[in-house]
Amino acid sequence: MRIAIIGYGYWGPNLVRNFSATEGAQLKLVIDGREERLQLVRKNYPQIDTSQDVEDAFSRNDIDAVVIATPVFTHFDFAKKALLNGKHVLIEKPMTSTVAESEELINLAIQKQKLLMVDHTFLYTGAVMKMKALIDDGHIGNTQYFDSTRINLGLFQPDVNVLWDLAPHDISILNHLIKDKPVSVNATGLSHTKNGIENIAYLTVNYESDFIAHFNCSWTSPVKLRTLLIGGDKKMLLFNDLEPTEKIRVYDTGFSHKTDEERKKILVDYRAGDVHLPKVESKEALGGMAADFVQSIQKQTAPLSDMYSGLSVIKILEAAQKSIKQNGKEIQL
Template sequence: MTARISLCIVGYGYWGPKLVRNFLGLKECRNIVVCDSMETRRFQAVADFPSVQVTADFASVLANPAIAAVVIATPVTTHFPLAKAALLAGKHVLVEKPLATTAEHAEELVALAARQGLSLMVDHTFVYHSVVARIKTLLDESHLGKLRYIDSTRINLGLFQHDVNVIWDLAVHDVSIVHHLVPERPVSVQAIGASHVANGLENIGFLVLRYASGLIVHSNCSWISPVKIRHMLFGGDKRMILYNDLDTEEPIKIYDSGFEARSDDERSQLLFDYRVGDIHSPKIVIAEALQSMARDFVRSIHAQRPAISNGAFGLEIVKVLAAAERSIRSNGTEIRLA
């Protein structure tokens, strides 16, 4: 029988309670400690989950040999120092997205985890979503034909973040989903954005990823939209998929629509056959993505194998986001990726 582990969730703000609930639901977890510097949050954690222990002392968590893993759900700028301290203390680490705010810091964490022989994982929750899993199957089976583009709209009113811009907060989901679904990696990043608040952090942004195959990915993200939209459109030359994350009944629609040229000569003359066919919405049983993510983290520890959204995966996401930020600072200059 696999030994049950004890872990500490650091940070009991918006995401912390969701993490506690999902880890408590795993039979592989024994004890959960919540660490937060705010007394009101510690009281709330006990009120919400009477079985948890609470502390304000992160150092005591690191010094406790009974705690095998640390889950970090704190402001983005604290991810690197907290994760580094936990890894140095011999703890397995799960970090909320993104892994760090710079590629250099993310690389340091990945290298440190490898040297220590510890699991390092990033909570890119959408990677574990049932709908994303179905889309991956369709793409892997070439159901769409050649994938030509992915166009995402991820907009809403708020919440403004204090430490990162909208690219790091919202476009990160699109980048992680695409990285999970598409085997190749982008060759360049281009982004523009604008800030309408005093701290100068962009609250609206547009991101473009280009690939050697010709695939192009576009992400439109905003904190200043009067409506909430979560759409991703996957365009193939045979079929197309619309993924609406807000539609719980029919989250994906497969359009039997496409385009093709009958000959190279006709292609050069822009003469194409356009096909508009049926729309199919497959039945998908939706499992809670956050619990699937939590289970993958625990099992990566027990099996000593990388999780799906492991540290190396998280590092790739940070590299893209950091390049996007450089592009914004350079008025939309295209940034090449190594």
Template sequence: MVNVGIIGYGYWGPNLVRNFSETPEANVVAVADLDPARLQLVQRRHPNVRTTSDFRDLFRDSSIDAVAIATPVKTHFELGMAALKAGKHLWLEKPMSQSAAEAQQLVDEADRRQRVLIVDHTFIYTGAVRKMSEVMNAGELGKILYYDSTRVNLGLFQRDVSVIADLAVHDFSILDHLLSEEPVAVSASGTNHFPGTPENLAYITLFYDSGTIAHVNVSWLAPVKVRMILLGGSQKMITYDDLEPSEKVKIYDKGVSFTDDPQKILEMRVGYRTGDMRAPRLDGTEALRVEGAHFIDCIEQRKPPQTDGNLGLRVVRLIEAATASMCGKGETVYLQKQVRFA
């Protein structure tokens, strides 16, 4: 049994408490939050869970094995480092820190103390993304040509992070998971329509050595909510609509072929292929439940999680690069290749 403490009971904290409470191998011991009303809510929903307004109580409690931090991004580094130095395994919300330098320090500290560090890139644990990964690894799509994502809605405006760190971060983690390579360059443009606030709209393009290109459109200013990914391969193509109640993932046997055969060029150099569409069955288990159980298993088995600190670090580097490009009006930012750990 792994005893868990949770810091932050605002937007995401209640989901963490609920899922860890329902994970057989986990036991939620305490929740810390600065808002007394939030702590009263914890007591009504989970009467056996201790509450405190001082997060340091969780670090001092020797019975707590792991701490999950669901607080504003600007607090992630300080709280995360304190948790690791207290000998706790660490769950950090995304993005894991405000800078790559901070993220690297957290990774190094976790390695030094041999603590499990997981970053909550929840989409990696969804049935949809896992199925997409399975199809790609089986070679069904052929060579990956493009990834095109639209992730827009009206609000929720953030005060401490831009729309890139709030929404594009999901696509950065999904791309990192699906592709066997990292981007070599990033170009981004965006703006904040309300002075003094973070950017609320951005268009990001990522370039890969293989020829794959990824485009991500994120916005807090759209009249409708859209969560759509198009993934194109040389053999088949995938659509992933996260708002679709059923058949979120559809695989199309569609594509194009080109020929240099002189006999065929006279007819048509480009050939179009249209086959069947199938919607594979997906695991409907809540992603956060899958991730929570995975975190506990990693602690018990002393193994690195799928969304470890190194993935979180790569995502933060992409956020920094895209932000720098956006500040340069779309200027291309080239990335150094990082060592990937198995």
């Protein structure tokens, strides 16, 4: 599988390092508009060709697959050109800037019979795999809520708001872990720079069942927090991504309730039992993602982080954007 990577900014080097070590992949070409970034590629990987012209990724016959690690607003154009030129495509999250663009790419990929995949890296982490196993085997019971916090003093992005920047990770985890279909969203947010790009935002995803998901994203927090709580009626999970090894805690915590018929009061019984720390695989997730891309092309199977998971994230983000602009109005999905 001969691969070209477009974009050698912050994230591109991680992709280059992982694809260089992926069995069945041959990294042939790295493209970036900035010559100083390409000098770094040549220094570290003298065997890889470099170019400032993105068209090379689409026109060269010795390229089978294109990996896109440029800013979000470029994803659709680059992915479309790559597919039209018969290449398989891996796009960095978030897939595109709109639902219509993602749907057009999906239709094109089906028509051209090429793999279109989105890098939702978290799905390949040991922590998410462990949480999936715990939920799927009924360990935590019926899931009741998903509550994520992803805040720090972050880089203000010039083109996308904080939800588009940070929430794709957690939304992809939500959609992967929870089988119920979300029905609507409410979101609020503020741009303290007054440029219309929110630097702090709160998103709620609503379901028909007794389940609710909430996301707190900010570039303006003095502390960095990366936590996710998942509540079940048997147990509750805490995923703290900043913990070096003990990333998951399983709390034998819960509550039961009954109604006091006479006084019409809810009587709640609490249970706070042991905390269990399951072992979590610590292999680099991006390596697993790169291997999944290559193997899915070779075996013609669907990857874990497929184009439909990319689309489902964009549907929630686009609806959240609409809701923010209408002061938190509920938007149907």
